Amino acid sequence: MDAATQIEWLERTRRHMAAGSTDMEETVTRIETSRYVDPARLALEEKILFRRYPLAVSFSSKLSRPGDIVTHDLLGIPLLLTRDQDGRLHAFFNVCRHRGAKLVWERGGCGKRALVCPYHAWTYDLAGRLRGIPHEEGFSGVDRAQHNLVALPVAEAFGLVFVVPQPGDSYDFTGFFGQVGRDLESFGLGSHVLHDEREIGIQSNWKIVMEGGLETYHVRYAHKATIAPMFADNVAVADRFDPHARLYFTKQVAKQLEGAALEGKSVRDYGNPLYFIFPNLVILVQPDHATAMAVYPRGTDECTVLGGALIPEPPATEKARLHWDRNVKIFWDALDEDFQMGRAIQSGFRSGANSHVTFGRFEQACAWFHDSMDRALSA
Numbered sequence: 001m002d003a004a005t006q007i008e009w010l011e012r013t014r015r016h017m018a019a020g021s022t023d024m025e026e027t028v029t030r031i032e033t034s035r036y037v038d039p040a041r042l043a044l045e046e047k048i049l050f051r052r053y054p055l056a057v058s059f060s061s062k063l064s065r066p067g068d069i070v071t072h073d074l075l076g077i078p079l080l081l082t083r084d085q086d087g088r089l090h091a092f093f094n095v096c097r098h099r100g101a102k103l104v105w106e107r108g109g110c111g112k113r114a115l116v117c118p119y120h121a122w123t124y125d126l127a128g129r130l131r132g133i134p135h136e137e138g139f140s141g142v143d144r145a146q147h148n149l150v151a152l153p154v155a156e157a158f159g160l161v162f163v164v165p166q167p168g169d170s171y172d173f174t175g176f177f178g179q180v181g182r183d184l185e186s187f188g189l190g191s192h193v194l195h196d197e198r199e200i201g202i203q204s205n206w207k208i209v210m211e212g213g214l215e216t217y218h219v220r221y222a223h224k225a226t227i228a229p230m231f232a233d234n235v236a237v238a239d240r241f242d243p244h245a246r247l248y249f250t251k252q253v254a255k256q257l258e259g260a261a262l263e264g265k266s267v268r269d270y271g272n273p274l275y276f277i278f279p280n281l282v283i284l285v286q287p288d289h290a291t292a293m294a295v296y297p298r299g300t301d302e303c304t305v306l307g308g309a310l311i312p313e314p315p316a317t318e319k320a321r322l323h324w325d326r327n328v329k330i331f332w333d334a335l336d337e338d339f340q341m342g343r344a345i346q347s348g349f350r351s352g353a354n355s356h357v358t359f360g361r362f363e364q365a366c367a368w369f370h371d372s373m374d375r376a377l378s379a
C-alpha cells in the first residue's frame with residue numbers, strides 16, 4: 001500500500017476516533033433471505049462465481065519445489081496443482097483422460113516425478129503430458145498428445161494459488177485483482193509461508209461466513225471474550241474497488257494518532273487492513289503476518305472454510321513455532337465465534353421468521369458484496 005494511501009487512511013481513522021464515527025453509505029441496504037436457502041440460487045452461484053472467477057485454492061508454499069502436488073475438492077470438481085521439474089506451476093482437472101478416474105487421491109505430496117492413474121495406470125508427467133499407456137497396442141490410432149490432462153488458468157499471488165476452474169490457457173489475474181492486488185503485493189506476502197492451515201465445515205450458507213468478515217460492527221459483541229478489547233468499537237474505513245473491497249479495522253491503539261505526525265507511520269500498527277477479493281476470499285493483514293480464508297459452498301446450508309496464516313518464514317525454533325501457534329490460534333478462535341453465529345443465522349433463515357436482511361450504513365462491504373454478486377449473476 002503506497003505511503004499516500006496509508007496517510008489518508010490514518011487521517012480518516014483519526015477523524016473517526018475523535019468524532020466517534022465510521023465510514024458510512026448514504027442508505028441502508030435490504031436483501032431477501034431467500035438467497036441463503038434457495039437451491040436454484042446456489043446452482044447459479046456455483047455455475048458463475050465458482051467457475052468463472054479466480055479462486056484461492058491453496059498456498060504457494062505448499063507448492064514451492066519441483067515435484068510438489070496438491071489436490072483440491074472443495075468445488076465439487078476435482079482439481080490438481082503441480083510444480084513441474086522446470087519449476088512451472090500447473091493446474092488441471094484431476095481427471096484421467098482414459099475413462100475419467102480421479103488421478104491423484106492424496107491431499108498433497110512432494111518429490112513426485114509422474115502421476116499414475118490408480119485405475120489402469122495411464123501415466124502423466126507433472127506438466128500434464130500423457131507419457132505412458134500400459135498395453136498400448138490396445139489403443140492403436142489414439143493420439144497421446146490429445147489426451148494430456150486438461151489445463152486450467154493458474155497464478156500465484158499474495159502467497160496463495162489462484163485457479164479459474166474453467167479450461168483455458170490464460171487469464172488476466174493481475175487485471176482482475178487491480179488495486180487490491182497492488183496493495184497486497186506491497187505487503188510482501190508472496191514470500192510468506194503457510195502456518196496452521198485448516199479446513200472447517202460449517203452448517204451455514206457460504207455468504208453468511210463471508211459477511212462475518214466484512215464488517216466490524218459485531219466485534220464488540222460477538223467477540224467480547226476474545227479480540228474485542230483490542231479493537232475500537234465500530235470504527236473502520238471502507239474503499240470499494242468493485243467487485244473487490246478493502247477495509248481498515250481500527251484498533252484501540254489508534255487513539256495515539258491524535259495530534260501525531262502521520263508521515264512514515266504504517267497502517268499495520270494501528271489496525272488491520274482487510275481485503276475482500278471477489279467472490280469468496282478475505283485476507284486480513286496483521287502487524288507481522290496475514291491470514292487468508294476462502295469459503296466454498298457445499299449446499300445451501302453448508303460450506304467449507306479453507307484458511308491459514310501467511311508468516312514471513314518457517315519457524316526456525318520451538319519458541320518461534322509457539323509464538324506463531326499462539327498468534328494464529330487467536331484468529332481461529334475468533335472465527336469459531338463467527339462460525340457459531342453463522343450456524344444460528346442459517347437456522348433463523350430456515351425458520352422463515354425474516355423475509356429480508358438489513359445491512360446498516362456501516363455494513364457497506366456486505367452490501368457491496370451482494371451488489372457485485374447480483375451483477376455477476378445477471379450478466
Ligand code: FES
Pocket residue numbers: 096097098099100101117118119120121122
Ligand atoms: S481411467 Fe485412468 S487409466 Fe483408466
Ligand SMILES: [Fe+2]
Pocket residue numbers: 212213218219222223334335338
Ligand atoms: Fe468476526
